[in-house]
Amino acid sequence: MADSAQVVREQDPVRSVLRADGSLAGDPRRALGLTPEGFVDLYRKMVSIRRADQEALNLQRQGELGLWGQFLGQEAAHVGATMALEPTDWIFPSYREFGMAMCRGIDPATMLTVFRGLTHGAWDPRKFHFAPLAIPVATQVPHAVGFAMGSRLEGSGEVVLVTFGDGATSAGDWHEAMNFAGVFKAPVIFLCQNNYWAISVPLPRQTAGRIADRAAGYGFPGIRIDGNDVLAVFAATRAAAERARRGDGPYLIEAQTYRMGAHTSSDDPTRYRTAAELEAWSSKDPIARYERWLRAEGLLDQAGVDGIGKEAESTAEKMRTRLREAPAPDPGKAMFDRVYSRPSPGFQQEREEFESSLESPG
């Protein structure tokens, strides 16, 4: 469980609440403030986003999506972090946070239209307090810090969570944002989903130190947690959010997890990593271990598991149908509508030329 004031030291262990075998390393029930339904809901959401993730990969293989980046294995980080926040807190995602978007209530089919090439941003960020996906590595980090500063100046009480991978911690943007956040005590949580692979670059080739330790250099705490333990992610995020809301500034959470799938649908991970490594991480599957604990606690039985599985199946099916029905955008509108609030005559002329070129092909 996160001690929010502490900077992780060299000998600090990776914090977890649930052990890999599903037994308890500490008692989370009081500390987390979750009801029995709340505990089950974390499970439901992990199952649901995993099934939808698999369906999205299928859709890519069937030519319905241009690209897909699976988050298989990272469900605990997605669900634990999102559910620990207030719905009004903001999330700045990278490109793999489909599960977080689903937890925020964004329609998964709508979200997929981005990967179908129908739109650059399918949802209203202000409605869901969920920023557009950031495809370039680490660009969302300074955005999030700037937004958090705005929140502090406005006194809105909204905390910002920005998530990124281990690879992003090598980017200049990341360091600038971390530094700025530390100096100005921005109410921001830096959630690193350290999944060990930046495409085909393994962690030891990415950084010589520990990611969590880097927070110390910028004057705020960092913690390493078991990112496949949904309760540990929940606890750490909740603690970091409370701290930020109190005005005590940023927090870095290094959630150690593993990307079980390929980097994206265009990648073949068997070319750079071993089956043994995959096997080792399979035993830490975030859903399986949490399910064992829920069953042992009497919070979930077979009927519950089956029901949740069916729900996830139907969500995935609906997503497939709705995606296939998604209308194609009007190219003129898509390209020109949201560039200027008051288009210049030259811009207007460009638009007209473009639209007339569509009418007379060739």
Place this chain on the structure above:
Amino acid sequence: MAEETFRLPDLGEGLTDAQLVSWRVQEGSTVEVNAPLCEVETAKAVVVIPSPFRGTVRSLHAKPGESVAVGAPLVTITASSDAPADTERTLVGYGPGGPESGVRRRARSVPGAAADNAGDVRAAPFVRQLAREKGVDLATVTGTGPGGRITRADVEGAAVGEGSVSAPASASAAADGDQRISVVGIRKAIARQMVRSVSTIPQFTEFAIFDATRLLAARAKAKASGRPLTPLPYFVAAVVRAVREYPLLNSSWDDTTDEIVVKRAINVGLAVNTKNGLLVPVLKGAGSMDTNAIAERATHLIEGARAGSLGPGEMSGGTITVTNVGASGPVETGTPIINPPECCVVAFGAIRPRPMVVEGQVVARESAWISVSVDHRIVDGALATEFLTRLVSDLERTDA
């Protein structure tokens, strides 16, 4: 129940083809949505393709080991009624539905950069350093990277004396400016069929010109009565009549038994030029059709071939082929190559005025060339001449 053809999608951001590794289904299998259909290997990864439809597999369009172009049919499934309606497609890849429906394909990379930089070594600093370390002269290395760039693998290959390492997967440019184009899909099928033809069939070609005055008069009359026809149905009908008289032209040579198999059905292949290459849809049962029926069916087949919407059943089973040459441009005729295992291919040239001798006078008459290539194992020159003579006299007597 609707027939759905699933085309190979672009599985990895700009791929042009994939090699079929294995099928997980066979013709007649029933499949659920997302059930594994097959395994393919792209330039990037080995990938299992899940079925987009629930239904029964009708036909598999490729064999293991074959290369399938992105957008080419992979499998046809008779889908159960709850299959998604094929509404307006907005795909980035291919997948279910057709490539004709507003799909934007990525252009193949256009080689040429290397030629522009002839004599100039293109390599990243890292590769240059590697070359220095390994004592490799970059000027002697052929680059296989984008635009002829020298890659790490090229240098490593040169260091162990192998030269450039991997074969290019698609169009690429060598340092000398030559372009290498990977052959997949229709191009590959044409190549295989043509090699088979010239390497197994001893063939010869005979030529004739026929007077098309009466044929054009018949066309004008048909047009006046509201049935505008191209010359093609007249040609096909004449070939069918000639074949009835000379059935040996509608046959094939059986290599395994050294027998001639004379076909009962007259199925006329129609060579159609499409943007993807030459296709030969087959007009089946032409022996029992009149000119109008032939016209109707031929139009369907030609349009289908151009749109890529024909099923495999409509592209096979031909017994004789009709083609045309010089529909536009100055070309008079050519030497068509037999479409194996057929025995005969007939090429018609363009109808245009030519000087002809009529009753001792040179006059301008509407006319066209016919050339006939035949399998000499089956047909000798004398028979080919009789067949061609019959075709000419038939077309010259065309009834309005």
